[in-house]
Amino acid sequence: MTDKKPSINDLAKKLNVSKTTISFILNGKAKEKRISDSLVEKVQKEALKLGYQPNLFAKSLRTGRTNIIGLMVEDISNPFYASIAKLIEDKVYQNGYKIVYCSTENDKTRAKDFLAMFNTLSVDGCILAPPKGLESEIKEMIEKGKNIVLFDRKFGSKLTDTVMVNNQQGMYSAVKHLIERGYKNIGLVALALVKPEKEDRIIGYKQAITDYGMIPYVYPLPFKTQHQEYVADVKLILSQNKQLDALLFGTNYLAIAGLEAINQLYLKIPTDIAVVCFDDHDLFRIYKPGITVVAQPIEEIAQTVIDTLLQNMQKPASEKKPARTISLSTTLIIRESS
Amino acid sequence: MTDKKPSINDLAKKLNVSKTTISFILNGKAKEKRISDSLVEKVQKEALKLGYQPNLFAKSLRTGRTNIIGLMVEDISNPFYASIAKLIEDKVYQNGYKIVYCSTENDKTRAKDFLAMFNTLSVDGCILAPPKGLESEIKEMIEKGKNIVLFDRKFGSKLTDTVMVNNQQGMYSAVKHLIERGYKNIGLVALALVKPEKEDRIIGYKQAITDYGMIPYVYPLPFKTQHQEYVADVKLILSQNKQLDALLFGTNYLAIAGLEAINQLYLKIPTDIAVVCFDDHDLFRIYKPGITVVAQPIEEIAQTVIDTLLQNMQKPASEKKPARTISLSTTLIIRESS
DNA sequence: CTGAAAGCGCTTACAG
DNA sequence: CTGAAAGCGCTTACAG
Numbered sequence: 001m002t003d004k005k006p007s008i009n010d011l012a013k014k015l016n017v018s019k020t021t022i023s024f025i026l027n028g029k030a031k032e033k034r035i036s037d038s039l040v041e042k043v044q045k046e047a048l049k050l051g052y053q054p055n056l057f058a059k060s061l062r063t064g065r066t067n068i069i070g071l072m073v074e075d076i077s078n079p080f081y082a083s084i085a086k087l088i089e090d091k092v093y094q095n096g097y098k099i100v101y102c103s104t105e106n107d108k109t110r111a112k113d114f115l116a117m118f119n120t121l122s123v124d125g126c127i128l129a130p131p132k133g134l135e136s137e138i139k140e141m142i143e144k145g146k147n148i149v150l151f152d153r154k155f156g157s158k159l160t161d162t163v164m165v166n167n168q169q170g171m172y173s174a175v176k177h178l179i180e181r182g183y184k185n186i187g188l189v190a191l192a193l194v195k196p197e198k199e200d201r202i203i204g205y206k207q208a209i210t211d212y213g214m215i216p217y218v219y220p221l222p223f224k225t226q227h228q229e230y231v232a233d234v235k236l237i238l239s240q241n242k243q244l245d246a247l248l249f250g251t252n253y254l255a256i257a258g259l260e261a262i263n264q265l266y267l268k269i270p271t272d273i274a275v276v277c278f279d280d281h282d283l284f285r286i287y288k289p290g291i292t293v294v295a296q297p298i299e300e301i302a303q304t305v306i307d308t309l310l311q312n313m314q315k316p317a318s319e320k321k322p323a324r325t326i327s328l329s330t331t332l333i334i335r336e337s338s
Numbered sequence: 339m340t341d342k343k344p345s346i347n348d349l350a351k352k353l354n355v356s357k358t359t360i361s362f363i364l365n366g367k368a369k370e371k372r373i374s375d376s377l378v379e380k381v382q383k384e385a386l387k388l389g390y391q392p393n394l395f396a397k398s399l400r401t402g403r404t405n406i407i408g409l410m411v412e413d414i415s416n417p418f419y420a421s422i423a424k425l426i427e428d429k430v431y432q433n434g435y436k437i438v439y440c441s442t443e444n445d446k447t448r449a450k451d452f453l454a455m456f457n458t459l460s461v462d463g464c465i466l467a468p469p470k471g472l473e474s475e476i477k478e479m480i481e482k483g484k485n486i487v488l489f490d491r492k493f494g495s496k497l498t499d500t501v502m503v504n505n506q507q508g509m510y511s512a513v514k515h516l517i518e519r520g521y522k523n524i525g526l527v528a529l530a531l532v533k534p535e536k537e538d539r540i541i542g543y544k545q546a547i548t549d550y551g552m553i554p555y556v557y558p559l560p561f562k563t564q565h566q567e568y569v570a571d572v573k574l575i576l577s578q579n580k581q582l583d584a585l586l587f588g589t590n591y592l593a594i595a596g597l598e599a600i601n602q603l604y605l606k607i608p609t610d611i612a613v614v615c616f617d618d619h620d621l622f623r624i625y626k627p628g629i630t631v632v633a634q635p636i637e638e639i640a641q642t643v644i645d646t647l648l649q650n651m652q653k654p655a656s657e658k659k660p661a662r663t664i665s666l667s668t669t670l671i672i673r674e675s676s
Numbered sequence: 677c678t679g680a681a682a683g684c685g686c687t688t689a690c691a692g
Numbered sequence: 693c694t695g696a697a698a699g700c701g702c703t704t705a706c707a708g
Binding site: 053055056057058060066075076078082085086089093099100101103116117119122256260263282286287288 | 391392393394395396398399404406413414415416417420421423424427431436437438439440441451452454455457458459460594597598601620621623624625626
């Protein structure tokens with residue numbers, strides 16, 4: 001039944017050539033090892049004919065490299081992360097790597113388990129948007145020589161190369177825009193995974209509010225797995241804070257919940273309440289009215305992440321550069337909601 | 339720098355116990371092999387202390403199993419597939435498997451490459467929503483003993499277990515609904531990867547149209563990677579077919595493009611044109627007016643797929659049952675667009 | 677109850 | 693130019 005795949009030994013026997021030579025040829029070292037063209041051709045032809053596929057596990061066991069990259073995000077079904085995953089996929093496969101993904105749901109324990117999985121899998125590199133509290137685990141992996149690039153989330157200390165969007169500035173520009181449009185009581189509904197004062201998007205908001213002498217209204221929310229809870233939260237916020245004439249949302253799913261809440265309360269956008277969201281989404285582009293957003297440069301994020309990781313993986317551990325943090329700019333896309 | 343991970347040999351030396359015994363203990367065969375409790379405890383304690391992680395590649399090389407599952411979909415960034423990926427993730431990790439994913443973009447060559455990758459990776463099982471034309475490659479994999487479950491796409495011949503949604507019936511119910519609401523000229527914009535007459539969603543549409551004695555208007559579209567092309571296509575369809583008073587869409591991204599087109603033409607839903615989409619989406623729920631959809635049971639699909647795959651993987655090849663096709667029901671969710 | 681040994685399929689230092 | 697041999701870290705049939 002299960003035809004055994006041909007091994008390098010099968011090839012060797014069949015051709016009466018040592019497996020050393022075959023290995024050299026199949027790994028493109030024929031020239032270097034000065035193997036005769038005729039032999040090279042013979043081996044290649046036969047390998048093709050038998051459909052020879054080197055056993056990656058034997059290879060990994062021997063070389064210590066796996067060509068697997070671990071991708072860890074908050075939620076792979078969130079369009080932001082899903083788009084990143086798609087873009088990373090292309091670039092990574094072109095380079096012969098594979099991706100194993102997982103979603104943390106901002107759960108530290110869950111994330112730890114996945115990190116352990118990546119370790120057991122001996123991934124060559126990791127792309128992580130880690131939850132809070134994983135700093136020491138990640139540090140440990142880096143010290144053991146694992147290549148890791150962080151994105152979307154960073155830690156206080158510069159652990160490793162990190163690709164971020166300028167959250168503070170992006171949110172600042174959104175607030176500024178609302179103020180310039182004449183809105184007076186601008187609220188912010190944002191995820192606060194730990195302390196609100198440490199969240200860049202909240203910091204950017206506060207900065208702008210302060211600079212323009214307005215009153216801040218921050219509504220930090222913990223991460224929840226049930227979308228409907230967010231809807232209920234925003235409804236409560238809106239009904240308890242009638243003074244609000246504009247509402248900012250820190251992530252796409254919060255804004256989606258916000259739109260649902262606004263609908264359920266029969267409020268009109270932007271006359272009753274203006275809306276701006278951090279992070280774009282099909283919905284915001286097509287919704288009526290169109291929702292103003294602070295768009296993240298998704299392609300640029302993916303490209304930078306993968307370039308950084310691949311570069312690091314090519315470099316020997318000895319010549320590692322100090323960790324860099326790359327900050328990308330957001331774009332304010334003004335639509336009809338503000 | 340790169341601390342070597344401890345191997346079973348390190349453990350063996352340190353404890354002065356043979357690695358055979360350690361392997362037995364760590365793999366839960368202590369009882370079976372009648373190893374003394376004291377030894378078991380000693381070994382387990384030391385393994386924990388050293389942070390021993392078995393090398394999966396050595397393990398795979400020896401056992402031939404990898405605990406990796408390949409997931410192939412049309413586009414991992416499409417919310418339908420992204421949601422499936424998320425749900426599958428949970429269930430699969432609980433069972434000690436990992437997932438490697440890829441997006442085919444309905445490109446046969448691309449998909450073939452990925453299938454080859456899965457083969458090289460020696461995945462234990464595959465979850466595939468394959469493009470057309472991959473039948474023989476998949477068949478070959480199955481014959482070699484690979485466990486494969488298909489979903490969302492099927493082939494004419496019953497290759498292997500397949501989880502489908504009742505596309506024909508779902509589309510039929512949508513058409514029926516529109517007709518009952520009094521719409522007369524109902525168009526269908528749907529993906530036709532090969533012949534339109536072989537697409538279940540188109541068949542369901544035609545069936546309903548025939549049953550009710552209406553005129554069919556089918557606009558088959560090929561798969562495109564540029565979203566804006568779909569928008570242009572739908573615009574053209576709408577402007578060349580003014581008689582249409584309702585438009586059905588075969589997938590979520592077609593309907594999204596459709597909404598954009600409708601907006602750009604300043605048409606009102608549902609008065610100028612009614613809209614129904616196959617497959618739900620955040621957007622359709624929140625859009626104003628809410629878009630009527632034929633919702634797919636995403637959780638059920640994911641659950642069924644993974645249950646089927648895990649079951650098959652546990653079974654030895656000898657007692658494989660004949661391929662089953664499981665058909666799940668869709669739900670018509672009536673909103674304001676129809 | 678426990679261990680020595682073979683072998684999974686590769687790569688590579690070494691020898692000629 | 694080419695090959696024999698060691699070894700990566702496991703599991704398991706076999707022996708005692």
